Amino acid sequence: MLKRILLGVVLLMAALAAVLAVGTWRTPSRQMAVAPAPQLEIDVQAAARRLAAAIAFRTVSSQEDPALNSAEFDKLHVYLAQQFPKVHATLKKEVVGNKALLFTWAGSDPNAKPVALMAHQDMVPIAPGTEAAWSVDPFGGVVKDGYIWGRGTLDNKSNLFAQMEAIELLIGKGYTPKQTVYLVMGDDEEVSGLRGAQPIAQLLKSRGVRLDWVLDEGLLVFDGVLSGLSKPAALIGLAEKGYGTFFLSLDTAPGHSSMPPARTAIGSMSAALARLEANQMPGAIQGVAGQMFGTLAPEMSGVNRVMLSNLWLTAPLVKSQLEKSASSNAMLRTTTALTILQAGNKDNVLPGHVDAAVNFRVLPGDTLASVEAHLREALANDAIQIKPYQGNSEPSPVSPTDSAGYRSIEQAVRQVFGDAIVAPGLMTAATDSRHFSVVTDAVYRFSPFRVKSEDLARFHGTNERLSISNYGEMIQFYRQLLSNSVQPQ
Ligand SMILES: [Zn+2]
Numbered sequence: 220m221l222k223r224i225l226l227g228v229v230l231l232m233a234a235l236a237a238v239l240a241v242g243t244w245r246t247p248s249r250q251m252a253v254a255p256a257p258q259l260e261i262d263v264q265a266a267a268r269r270l271a272a273a274i275a276f277r278t279v280s281s282q283e284d285p286a287l288n289s290a291e292f293d294k295l296h297v298y299l300a301q302q303f304p305k306v307h308a309t310l311k312k313e314v315v316g317n318k319a320l321l322f323t324w325a326g327s328d329p330n331a332k333p334v335a336l337m338a339h340q341d342m343v344p345i346a347p348g349t350e351a352a353w354s355v356d357p358f359g360g361v362v363k364d365g366y367i368w369g370r371g372t373l374d375n376k377s378n379l380f381a382q383m384e385a386i387e388l389l390i391g392k393g394y395t396p397k398q399t400v401y402l403v404m405g406d407d408e409e410v411s412g413l414r415g416a417q418p419i420a421q422l423l424k425s426r427g428v429r430l431d432w433v434l435d436e437g438l439l440v441f442d443g444v445l446s447g448l449s450k451p452a453a454l455i456g457l458a459e460k461g462y463g464t465f466f467l468s469l470d471t472a473p474g475h476s477s478m479p480p481a482r483t484a485i486g487s488m489s490a491a492l493a494r495l496e497a498n499q500m501p502g503a504i505q506g507v508a509g510q511m512f513g514t515l516a517p518e519m520s521g522v523n524r525v526m527l528s529n530l531w532l533t534a535p536l537v538k539s540q541l542e543k544s545a546s547s548n549a550m551l552r553t554t555t556a557l558t559i560l561q562a563g564n565k566d567n568v569l570p571g572h573v574d575a576a577v578n579f580r581v582l583p584g585d586t587l588a589s590v591e592a593h594l595r596e597a598l599a600n601d602a603i604q605i606k607p608y609q610g611n612s613e614p615s616p617v618s619p620t621d622s623a624g625y626r627s628i629e630q631a632v633r634q635v636f637g638d639a640i641v642a643p644g645l646m647t648a649a650t651d652s653r654h655f656s657v658v659t660d661a662v663y664r665f666s667p668f669r670v671k672s673e674d675l676a677r678f679h680g681t682n683e684r685l686s687i688s689n690y691g692e693m694i695q696f697y698r699q700l701l702s703n704s705v706q707p708q
Pocket of ligand 1: 445
């Protein structure tokens with residue numbers, strides 16, 4: 220009898236293993252087969268020096284003072300005109316708002332739907348107290364050890380200059396695009412985009428422009444960042460999360476601490492916040508995260524591949540693994556972050572007022588309204604007042620992968636980053652491109668940077684740098700992206 224049960228268990232295990240194996244090996248690769256891009260026809264070292272010289276312009280933007288560093292933006296504009304004469308002779312240039320730039324490269328076919336490339340001119344400041352941690356002057360425009368160093372080399376002057384280099388090169392070769400190409404260069408991306416990218420999107424809309432697709436900064440070519448994947452992953456952002464801050468306040472009668480009530484204002488608010496943190500919004504491997512893992516699974520090895528290829532069975536296990544890391548958890552759900560808690564100013568007085576704030580990053584599929592409803596329910600205290608922040612924004616729409624834009628970007632990535640696996644991804648940070656959903660259904664977020672885990676802290680951080688060889692790939696990427704769809708004159 221025991222023998223028979225054992226045999227049954229073994230047979231069941233074997234059947235399960237067979238089903239998992241079939242599920243794993245029957246999931247084919249979705250990677251596009253392309254020939255490698257031709258070599259760049261320009262001197263990449265010289266291009267690197269052109270970019271490095273622009274790092275000296277301190278185009279740091281400010282929320283409060285729109286005029287901050289105006290002269291630096293002017294210097295950048297003059298420099299661009301000097302370094303890229305063909306771009307400036309061929310494209311129409313408009314200054315929008317304060318210092319935002321809109322270039323128009325007129326296409327040969329008026330019926331072809333135009334496209335837009337985006338990159339922002341502004342940068343974040345050097346965090347006070349971290350200046351000494353830099354190994355070079357962050358605004359020195361230093362080129363050494365094979366890298367271009369300084370604030371803006373990653374975020375985002377390299378994208379802006381690589382686009383300029385690619386177009387200067389293509390014009391020099393006598394190319395003209397079939398479809399009109401817009402270049403959108405905001406001057407306040409780091410502080411909202413409301414003075415730069417948004418007015419440009421509205422301007423295009425007012426002119427009746429409808430864009431086939433838009434490419435802005437975004438996800439990267441991640442090398443050794445995703446477990447189970449030996450090749451780099453080039454993730455193209457299909458969407459970005461929304462931003463939802465809610466300010467909470469609780470009023471009770473103030474009192475003397477010698478005769479406290481059973482529940483104080485601080486105790487009530489704290490208990491409500493603890494309930495909120497314990498009640499996370501639901502997460503799942505679906506939507507953009509589902510698309511991403513579905514595309515990456517066939518490229519993985521070992522147990523990761525088996526697990527991700529058989530999500531019908533393994534989803535709960537995979538999900539609990541992903542939830543353990545803050546970065547992958549953020550792809551699965553609307554996240555909840557308690558960010559402010561303020562009450563009391565004297566040790567023997569019970570405060571009559573408590574303030575708190577909670578910041579949600581809203582997953583596409585959720586809305587600010589559904590998040591607020593969850594918040595109310597989880598706090599479970601009607602005495603707490605809830606006020607949404609004025610600057611909240613809904614998650615972006617999810618762009619399609621079966622579009623000309625996605626295919627063009629995927630093709631250019633595969634041509635230039637031959638070893639990279641291309642997959643859709645979700646941006647957890649905001650970009651200027653979110654303002655463009657008024658003029659297109661297809662917004663993609665991708666920056667052609669090769670990064671390892673240790674490089675991620677360089678964004679907005681210390682010792683920001685870009686390798687010269689990667690900069691060459693960036694120029695090649697934009698050249699391919701444009702030349703795949705342009706025609707010789
Ligand atoms: Zn940026």
